[in-house]
Amino acid sequence: xxxxxxxxxxxxxxxxxxxxxxxxxxxxxxxxxxxxxxxxxxxxxxxxxxxxxxxxxxxxxxxxxxxxxxxxxxxxxxxxxxxxxxxxxxxxxxxxxxxxxxxxxxxxxxxxxxxxxxxxxxxxxxxxxxxxxxxxxxxxxxxxxxxxxxxxxxxxxxx
Amino acid sequence: xxxxxxxxxxxxxxxxxxxxxxxxxxxxxxxxxxxxxxxxxxxxxxxxxxxxxxxxxxxxxxxxxxxxxxxxxxxxxxxxxxxxxxxxxxxxxxxxxxxxxxxxxxxxxxxxxxxxxxxxxxxxxxxxxxxxxxxxxxxxxxxxxxxxxxxxxxxxxxxxxxxxxxxxxxxxxxxxxxxxxxxxxxxxxxxxxxxxxxxxxxxxxxxxxxxxxxxxxxxxxxxxxxxxxxxxxxxxxxxxxxxxxxxxxxxxxxxxxxxxxxxxxxxxxxxxxxxxxxxxxxxxxxxxxxxxxxxxxxxxxxxxxxxxxxxxxxxxxxxxxxxxxxxxxxxxxxxxxxxxxxxxxxxxxxxxxxxxxxxxxxxxxxxxxxxxxxxxxxxxxxxxxxxxxxxxxxxxxxxxxxx
Numbered sequence: 001x002x003x004x005x006x007x008x009x010x011x012x013x014x015x016x017x018x019x020x021x022x023x024x025x026x027x028x029x030x031x032x033x034x035x036x037x038x039x040x041x042x043x044x045x046x047x048x049x050x051x052x053x054x055x056x057x058x059x060x061x062x063x064x065x066x067x068x069x070x071x072x073x074x075x076x077x078x079x080x081x082x083x084x085x086x087x088x089x090x091x092x093x094x095x096x097x098x099x100x101x102x103x104x105x106x107x108x109x110x111x112x113x114x115x116x117x118x119x120x121x122x123x124x125x126x127x128x129x130x131x132x133x134x135x136x137x138x139x140x141x142x143x144x145x146x147x148x149x150x151x152x153x154x155x156x157x158x159x
Numbered sequence: 160x161x162x163x164x165x166x167x168x169x170x171x172x173x174x175x176x177x178x179x180x181x182x183x184x185x186x187x188x189x190x191x192x193x194x195x196x197x198x199x200x201x202x203x204x205x206x207x208x209x210x211x212x213x214x215x216x217x218x219x220x221x222x223x224x225x226x227x228x229x230x231x232x233x234x235x236x237x238x239x240x241x242x243x244x245x246x247x248x249x250x251x252x253x254x255x256x257x258x259x260x261x262x263x264x265x266x267x268x269x270x271x272x273x274x275x276x277x278x279x280x281x282x283x284x285x286x287x288x289x290x291x292x293x294x295x296x297x298x299x300x301x302x303x304x305x306x307x308x309x310x311x312x313x314x315x316x317x318x319x320x321x322x323x324x325x326x327x328x329x330x331x332x333x334x335x336x337x338x339x340x341x342x343x344x345x346x347x348x349x350x351x352x353x354x355x356x357x358x359x360x361x362x363x364x365x366x367x368x369x370x371x372x373x374x375x376x377x378x379x380x381x382x383x384x385x386x387x388x389x390x391x392x393x394x395x396x397x398x399x400x401x402x403x404x405x406x407x408x409x410x411x412x413x414x415x416x417x418x419x420x421x422x423x424x425x426x427x428x429x430x431x432x433x434x435x436x437x438x439x440x441x442x443x444x445x446x447x448x449x450x451x452x453x454x455x456x457x458x459x460x461x462x463x464x465x466x467x468x469x470x471x472x473x474x475x476x477x478x479x480x481x482x483x484x485x486x487x488x489x490x491x492x493x494x495x496x497x498x499x500x501x502x503x504x505x506x507x508x509x510x511x512x513x514x515x516x517x518x519x520x521x522x523x524x525x526x527x528x529x530x531x532x533x534x535x536x537x538x539x540x541x542x543x544x545x546x547x548x549x550x551x552x553x554x555x556x557x558x559x560x561x562x
Contacts, residue, residue, distance in 0.1 A: 025240075025452070026240070028389055029452075029453065056367050057367070057370055057372075057383070058370055059370075059455075059462065059464045059481065059486075060464055060479070060481035060485075060486070062466045062477070062479040064468065064476075064477050065477075073466065075453060075464065075466070077388075077455075079382070079383060079388065080388060081385070081387075081388030081389035081390075083389070083453060083455070085453060104370060105369055105370070105489060106368070106369045106370030106371075106486065106490075107370075108489055109196075109485055109488060109489065110481075110485075117204075128193070129179075129193070129194075129195040131195075131196055131197050132196065132197035132200040133197060133200065134197065134198075134200075143202060143205050144204065144205060
């Protein structure tokens, strides 16, 4: 617990905007948020955690639809079993984020998921086949958005 | 030299599950690889949002046919954390026992598949025969060979009796004997070593860079095991070693897996010996209070991560599943590139991507009559013998008699 507290202290010192947006849910589980207006700093925070705090493993990225914004949670682990969950936001009206693949190479498939299932544009994502939806999946259909309806319940408007 | 493009999959005899690999060859060497996935995407995460927690357990259990217990445990651990439920110690122990039996079954299955990919089919038959020992144990304890259905929010659904404990210990002795043979095989058999050493290299540095997990990472010397680093269920109360190896190739991955079989045997013995008395589950509410939790689980193939957000209702707001294969797939292209085409099947198999195995009992419904008959293994076998005799004119019994 002490280790987690000092980690949060260091993190807030390096990035003042995180101050007040942290919690320790239980041992080895830290949550931190990057406010929407600071979301451009995400990569710097990730680099800091990887290089200075030894969080070398990006477990995955979870996408969430929380109404006005989309949330992305970057789950980072270190070798001592501590998991830091870094939340970042992007507005639903214009969901664009930057790829973190320059920092964590293994993030490719996780970012493709965000793109396919939430319709979030990921800038700088390496080219490649889509994942996980099929190639003939209709455009503009993002199944993990809360307002998404199964296609058969949502017939195309008659011409 | 001009490049030759070889597409493998999505449907291909060498693949056990649909995935598409496009290999660009220069001579016999692979110059570049392209992977396309998603053929098995069933929308389980979305389906979870539309169902109550109790149904989600069974849905999540079907994410994978091999590490089904891993997924259901990872999911309910997150739900239990949100609902602040404390699983009774006996329940936690039983979860760990099933988890280790599952690891043994999964690793033995892998060993067989690996043998088969190498053209070493004797190994395939040996290890799948031995795997039946652990499958029988799982069927005895849970009632099912796969998709055990033993987990529930707040604990487990079936207890382990004293007689069952004794049977587990007896079976574990057999498995230990066999494992010793497999360890000898992986560390001393010159043909096997010659075939596997240097194939599908993934250095420690690269394993960390690509975020590899499980035996794939441990075979590159990355000492990462959720059971040790972030203990859950009963793992904080048993002693075991995290097996690592520095071969950083398919041979290393083989050694790590067979050595892990030994550790699993050790863990099961300790768990049975220390199995505490008491209840196996606590009552869980139907509605889970609002909150979020992340749960990690060391599945046979690596770290399984589940994220659950609850909104206070009886259905979750969001369920996120990250199975180990997805974490290892980025590393796959790196392992294939620069190697030989002939090595591709074993390199892909060496991260142990999942596939399902079938049930033994078939329920036959007779169309209009509405009657249902159950056929056991013997019945099913006789039926197939008769079918071939009648429809194909082949008398399998004669072949059988030669045995």
